Amino acid sequence: MLRVENLTKVFGQVRAVDNLTFEVRPGVVTGFLGPNGAGKSTTMRVILGLDRPTAGTATINGRPYRDLDHPLRQVGALLDARWVHPNRSARSHLRWMAASNGIPKRRVDEVLDLVGLSTVATKRAGGFSLGMSQRLGLAGALLGDPHTFLFDEPVNGLDPEGIVWIRGFMRHLAAEGRTVLVSSHLLNEMSVTADHLVVIGQGRLIADCSVTEFTGHASSSVRVRSPRLPELHRVLAEAGLAVTPNIGPDGRPFLSVADTTTEHVGDLAAWAGIALHELASTGASLEEVFMAMTAGAVQYHGGTDHPPQIAGGPR
Numbered sequence: 001m002l003r004v005e006n007l008t009k010v011f012g013q014v015r016a017v018d019n020l021t022f023e024v025r026p027g028v029v030t031g032f033l034g035p036n037g038a039g040k041s042t043t044m045r046v047i048l049g050l051d052r053p054t055a056g057t058a059t060i061n062g063r064p065y066r067d068l069d070h071p072l073r074q075v076g077a078l079l080d081a082r083w084v085h086p087n088r089s090a091r092s093h094l095r096w097m098a099a100s101n102g103i104p105k106r107r108v109d110e111v112l113d114l115v116g117l118s119t120v121a122t123k124r125a126g127g128f129s130l131g132m133s134q135r136l137g138l139a140g141a142l143l144g145d146p147h148t149f150l151f152d153e154p155v156n157g158l159d160p161e162g163i164v165w166i167r168g169f170m171r172h173l174a175a176e177g178r179t180v181l182v183s184s185h186l187l188n189e190m191s192v193t194a195d196h197l198v199v200i201g202q203g204r205l206i207a208d209c210s211v212t213e214f215t216g217h218a219s220s221s222v223r224v225r226s227p228r229l230p231e232l233h234r235v236l237a238e239a240g241l242a243v244t245p246n247i248g249p250d251g252r253p254f255l256s257v258a259d260t261t262t263e264h265v266g267d268l269a270a271w272a273g274i275a276l277h278e279l280a281s282t283g284a285s286l287e288e289v290f291m292a293m294t295a296g297a298v299q300y301h302g303g304t305d306h307p308p309q310i311a312g313g314p315r
Contacts (some may be wrong), residue, residue, distance in 0.1 A: 003057075019204070030196045033199045072146065131158045131159060135158075201294045
């Protein structure tokens with residue numbers, strides 16, 4: 001169990017984390033979401049003892065990270081894939097980490113194989129691509145076979161195969177009963193990876209719930225098609241529903257009916273004797289709900305709605 005309680009971190013005049021409280025339970029993948037500047041990385045750094053909190057606590061199984069014996073055997077973390085000494089080989093880097101926590105040398109080659117770096121184990125880390133550096137960082141997190149994992153943007157630089165692999169691996173870790181906290185800006189990826197979400201903005205908690213509960217904050221609508229669309233439109237409108245005509249990507253017309261259910265629309269159509277060719281619920285995506293709920297907590301905005309002009313490009 002990872003617990004953050006009444007955590008506050010102030011840098012000068014900036015309150016990066018503001019009285020934040022949440023728990024990360026074992027057995028589920030918990031997504032840690034928020035706009036840029038929300039305080040996610042600072043929170044993770046405090047959990048790992050890299051920053052000292054101004055107030056509050058961050059504990060792993062009831063103990064601060066600094067008090068853990070052989071911490072790599074209890075917590076695996078990937079915050080910055082580029083922190084490795086550039087002149088060390090991947091194997092030398094991991095052997096140094098293993099020696100610091102009494103981890104057998106054989107474990108180094110096991111994790112290199114696990115993340116797909118066996119063939120470049122003797123290569124200098126400074127020559128690695130971002131994706132390879134991410135894999136080396138993951139190997140370091142796995143080295144001590146810990147019960148708790150913290151990943152900050154773990155899919156950065158990975159190719160599609162790598163993204164699918166890390167997604168499956170995080171879910172596998174959770175299925176084994178481990179605690180997994182993962183921060184990411186890829187909201188569509190989180191929608192298929194995370195079971196639970198902790199969402200923050202300007203250092204404060206916005207939501208702490210399952211993915212289903214989070215997306216349920218948005219009103220759902222119904223998409224319906226019929227060969228008698230104008231008549232169906234009238235029936236639904238007379239029933240007090242908000243109906244909007246639309247044209248699909250295939251060029252076929254349909255009706256979008258807000259704040260209702262497929263059952264209600266289907267019952268009204270049946271009562272009027274109108275055949276339906278399509279009837280589907282269209283709930284909001286994780287990205288749409290996230291953007292709506294964090295709109296007031298975005299610290300950095302683009303300065304214009306138009307794309308910037310590139311020097312020497314068309315004007």
